[in-house]
Amino acid sequence: MEDAENHEELLAKQHRKEKKDLQGQIQSMKNAVPKNDKKRRKQLLEDITRLEAELSQKHEEELRQLANSPVTAEVEQVVNGIESIGLDKEEQNDGKQSRSSKAQKRREKKVAMEKEREARIAEAEVENLQGSRHQEGLKLRQKLAERRLQIREIQSDGHCMYRAIDDQLATRGQGVGLKELRTQTAKYMRCHADDFLPFLTNTNTGDMFTADEFEKYCSDVEDTAAWGGQLELRALTEALQLPIEIFQADAPLITIGDEHKKPPVVLVYMRHAFGLGEHYNSVEALKELANEEEG
Incomplete structure (x- = not known):
């Protein structure tokens, strides 16, 4: 039991040290590349x-190995009640009960509960x-990152696709609001029913x-x-006269309305973002390098 706790603590310390060392390495890499060298900065971003x-x-693999190790199995025995602890253990040793x-x-009992909590945290971390x-x-x-972008989180409320698009438009000073985007989508679909039916x-x-x-x-x-999907995106790209690009984890970049020769609205489509399922997010400039360039 103590060995399991020691292993977890040592691994956590090792991971923290490795993350800190990597940040130091990254900082050294950044310092070695001039800010005005865009080609090398792009390669730097990919390397980072x-x-x-x-x-x-x-770290993921090491946590998996820890979760499957004999020491961790001993902790799991405690979690599952295989070993007797606390009052149960005392009841099995009547000779020691008086002492x-x-x-x-x-x-x-407090120690046992803490061991259980630590085991569950370790299991959850591996699962995540x-x-x-x-x-x-x-x-x-x-x-x-290859496009010098990162995800900007959008509220998950059934309006996420429209909110993400409006967020993109707002960065250009063209935001119109959720309600207006929905109205434009419905209007275009009604006027071009044969394209959607x-x-x-x-x-x-x-x-x-x-x-x-x-x-x-x-x-x-x-x-x-x-919830908005492909049909609504098609309607919006025509209503706005703007192309829409959609990043997905396991599929190539999708562009809708690429006939419109304007800077695209960029969305991120996520299948596993929330328990309820699919979700759209917006994007923004990668903050780390953006902050450096401003400096």
């Missing part, structure tokens, strides 16, 4: 992203690093939407928190 990803993967004070029992959300975020971070079917019958069903669909787009 690669080093951070490699260290993250190394155990209530204070000692409370201390033993192995989980889909972490892996998706890591891949997206690498892709965005073939892709909308009744889930019960499999038949293409009737006129009434299509109108209800458009009304939901305009007046509710209905």
Whole structure:
């Protein structure tokens, strides 16, 4: 039990030291590249992203190994109640019970509870690093870094796609608000029904939407928190006359409306961001290098 705790503490200290050492290495790399050398700064950004990803993967593997080690298994035995602790242990040793004070029992119970908490934290950390959300975020971070971008978090409330687009427009001084974007989307779809009806079917019958069903669909787009997808993006790219680029972790960059020769709106599509499922985020300039250039 003590060995498990010592192993966890030593690994945590090692990870902190390695992260600190990497930050020192990164700072030295930055100092060696002139700020006005854009080509080398771009390569620097890619190298930094690669080093951070490699260290993250190394730590992930070490945590997995710790979770599967015999020492950790002993901790899990405590968590699952396989070993008797606290009052149960005292009941098995009647000869020692008279020598155990209530204070000692409370201390033993507190220690056992702390061991359980630490084991659960270690398990959760391993699960998070192995989980889909972490892996998706890591891949997206690498892709965005190549464009000197990072994710800007958008509220998850059913309006995320529209909020992300409006966030992008606002950075250009063209923000119009959530309601206006939904109105423009619905209006374009109504005016070009033939472009959208073939892709909308009744889930019960499999038949293409009737006129009434299509109108209800458009009304939901305009007046509710209905989640936006490919059809709504197509409508918006035409309504705004702007291309829309969408980054995904496990798919190539998608561009909708690339016939519009203007700077694109850039979104990040995430499958595993929240328990409820899919989500859109906005992007912003990579802060670390942006701050350096301002300096």
